[in-house]
Amino acid sequence: MxxxxxxxxxxxxxxxxxxxxxxxxxxxxxxxxxxxxxxxxxxxxxxxxxxxxxxxxxxxxxxxxxxxxxxxxxxxxxxxxxxRKKETVSGTLSLGVSSLVSQHYLPHILQRYTTTYPDVKIDLVTGASAEIKYTARDYHVTIVRGEPLKGYKCHGLFDDPLYLFDTVKLDGRSERPFIEFKTDADYQKLVEEWMLQQNKIKYRRTMKVDQFETAKQLMVTGLGMTVLPKSIVADELWDLPHLPLYINGQPMNRKTWVCFYEETSDLPQVKAFIHLLTSDSWRGGNDA
Incomplete structure (x- = not known):
């Protein structure tokens, strides 16, 4: 066999x-x-x-x-x-990365990494954070959102403030459709807590879509309001009515983590990738 x-x-x-x-x-x-x-x-x-x-x-x-x-x-x-015995950084780097990070940050990160270490082969899987967390043992490094992985060494990469967006004024005078999207339990819990505590915005839950980007596009066409993390909000969207989400007087944030096993973090290709992420040099022009 x-x-x-x-x-x-x-x-x-x-x-x-x-x-x-x-x-x-x-x-x-x-x-x-x-x-x-x-x-x-x-x-x-x-x-x-x-x-x-x-x-x-x-x-x-x-x-x-x-x-x-x-x-x-x-x-x-x-x-x-x-x-470990090789002097050059080579081999395979296996990554499990949340869909949002893979769409908005990973191309820039990997471009910098592969330019510096061209001998490394990238083995990449992307998906919802809950899916990546479930299969985390299959990867050298995972980048997930929400809660860090238990049993792993984790570093916070950035906090992502949450905003409510709509195409009409958010004054609470009229009830608006609320566009939800399939996500992991941690994110759903944050939004649910805000819904329960706030009493200004009137909404009705009418649509549930597959991901952030779909909800964003439906919102832009005027079909309702939705909650978006700052990291996926393009410059032109800031001209639309929006407000930051608060709970118990504190701004609501979604944290992004890089997690890995301690025993594999000294592999040259893994060590180099973790150093790139934790040094913040990967950000370039991106504003998290």
Whole structure:
């Protein structure tokens, strides 16, 4: 069996279904099914059984998965040890980055990093912060919003004030549609707390969209109000009616963190990337 086969077993156990595994590792469902069939035939044992709740390890599968995890960990340890002995910064840098950061900051960050360290290969996954946090163990470095990751070393990158935007005056005289977007629980909790405490703005919850950018575009066309973090507000939007969100007299902020394991932070490519982020030199013309 190849290392990729052991990694596939770990992914199947993590994502619980063949469909979810195929979607997240970018392999077709038939290919995943065929590979799992080959693995089980090779081992002469059934690794998973299919249930209404997804894939469940058999007793034999538990032994196989434990071996797979140990083998992959040993391989990673060997690879990291070899990298530490190299004088040049090279190897692979695996990143899990929140969608907002990846859209508005990451291109500039990676441009600076890859220009300085052209021998490093970037392995990048982007998504909602909740998704990145859930799979954080798969990356050298994660950049997430909201709460920092427990068990990781985390540095705050910037605070992102929240604002309510609309195309009409925010005077509370008329009820306005409120445009929500799918987000993680931390952000949803912030907005919900503000809604419960404020009594000036009248709203009705009529729309829920997939992400910040969609909510912003709907707001700009006059379809309702929405809450946006400062980092995604273009200069022209500041001409629209807006107000900062406060709770208990304090401005509401969403914090962005860079998190990593202590034991892998001394890898040359990881150390260089963390230094770039924590030195603030990546900001350039960006105003967080």
């Amino acid at each position: 190849k290392l990729e086969d052991y990694q596939l077993l770990v992914h199947l156990h993590h994502y619980k279904t063949i469909r979810a595994t195929a979607r997240n590792v970018l392999i077709s469902q038939p290919a995943v099914t065929q590979r799992l069939k080959y693995i089980e035939e090779y081992l002469g044992a059934e690794v998973f059984i299919r249930t209404s709740k997804g894939l469940v390890l058999t007793p034999e599968g538990e032994v196989v998965l434990e071996h797979a995890c140990a083998l992959l960990a040993s391989e990673t340890q060997l690879y990291n040890q070899l990298l």
